[in-house]
Amino acid sequence: MRLTDTAIKNAKPREKDYKLFDGYGLHVLVTRSGSKLWRMKYRYRGREKLLSFGPYPLVTLKHAREKRDEARLMLLEDLDPSEERKRARIEKDREREVTLGAVSQEYLNKLEKEGRAPATMKKLRWLVTLIEPQLADRPLRQIEAQDVLRLLRKVEANGTYETTRRLRSTIGSVFRFAIASGRASSDPTEPLKGALIRPTVKSRSAILDRVELGKLLNAIDGFSGQPTTMHALQLLSLMAPRPGELRQAQWSEFDLDDAVWRVPPERMKMRRPHRVPLAPQTLAGLRELQCHTGDGAFLFPSARNWQKPMSENTLNAALKRMGYGSDRITAHGFRATFSTFANESGLWHVDAVERALAHVEGNEVRRAYVRGEHWSERVEMAKWWADELDAMRRSTQNE
Template structure:
């Protein structure tokens, strides 16, 4: 007789397993501990076999019969239900192992050692926030261009167009890694070129008029904030590196006796050398007794194990009365140097661009070289520091190009 829900609920366990049979090979097995398992007995290839169809009451009588019927359909098609289930499980595990998030984190782990920590942190946060929630569980080889674009559009719709471009670039890197490791056949991001509007180029606010520069330098000398931030402000115009590179400067990278600062530029993936003027060395020597035992030249105010906050320089400029959106930013010291070094001091733009660590190929197609124009760059950095001193002192500076300048 067929089973009923009443009979199942009334069934009691015994010292040995008890089997309550339904129809067409389906039965419920009661264990001595009280567990109730649905099982299907069938024959395949001349052998008697069994498969589990779930536990009662999670799987009720009606659902157990539906699962039985599905298994019998497989048998009618010459497929062993047990082997079919193993194949499905293996395929599911393989798909999970090859999900976009798994592959992306594997790619990130391999690449992170080649990036500065802050760069790597931004990439993984971007993926975790904007990509994984929608694509993370999907097999990397199954993701198509429309699906990827829909995810990237969510970032664009928040008004973060530049982040959308960066996220698309990171996804492309993950897909290319998946191709290289045999888990995908193509990069769907490649089909999305031109799908996003271009990012409008924005220029950082910068003071480039020598008279206004003089006022800024005097304001920096009169800054009443912390000694560490003041030193960073004083050094900013002398070295005109990217703000992130300045705040992450390490003492181990600086040779005060040689007057050199060497570090790796993440943005251009190249080593960089900054010749230090005597004025820059003097600032660093004065700072060294305070922070020299720390790895960071400019450690954070609250946590000395981290570098100075990325907002510290701009906050100091605002405290001095400068509008960081319209007048001057920490990044603006680069534009200041580039403009005045060429227009006022007459230095060769190629020398300036190399000191800015820009990737500007020359006639032979070679990109930035940290030692190229090094003699001219040393002379330029010292003349630049001397020029700034004269501006700050209020001298009527008229510079003429000399050897090393254009």
């Protein structure tokens, strides 16, 4: 006989626990203390087992029957309801642990182990802090495109469009990392492409006029600050490296007899070793610099601590002191200066110029075939560029 709410309500405790059966194993266990607990007895692969559905009346008769029927459907599919319940509970606990903040930190640790540059890691860790107010504690599977968009809109409202773009990209990378490890099923940043304000691309300032460049070179030669800063700017113009690569350069990387600077991969933007040919003028400058800093590790040590390289702001501050603000040229702009003059001269293969700048071919197919360093051509190009700079310097010495 099927149970009714009235029968359950009227059931009184006895000296021993007893059961009120509803059908298909579902029953109410009435305890000596008066509690009324839903249970379901069933058999799975020959073994008798028991499910608990909770107390009555918190779990109603209707709800208990629904739970019983769900369990019966599992049995029809040869699934054990008890084991399925445990599995669901474990999955929920796992989802609670797999938050965006936790996986972001795991992703950053992975990049750090891969040897990403400290400056890159610093920027990425800062970007990850921007997710903390809203999304860091949210399970990945609960985060949708609209959630990410609300966060990005708040950042975008400050006018920091490039930061917003980078934040979207970083969150997307974290989700793809989670997808690869089976902790997420989709990337909610994918539908957001085109939804954000595009930042205005602003090229770093560079001097592309021979007369203006000659004046700058003379200004550098006459710099009245630290001699090491003057040498750094001279070498920056001669070799056109990234400022960070030059600023952190160590004497152990230079072979002055062989006229080559070997930059280790961990200090290169693309994590590939790079060789730089040294023109005679470059070698002369290095030997003069060696008299100042050759006893230490760094070519350009910090004025406060010789165990560390000079500050990343030093070179731009020196240019500004000479009257060359960021609207005219930056330390990084020397690369654009060299690239423009070298390409416009028509003397050098474009791939040789790109290798000199340590650029990596963007086209994957072409990159697979273009692997040479163009070393001989680059040696000649380094000499040509040093001579060009001398010629510009001489032509403006009296102006």
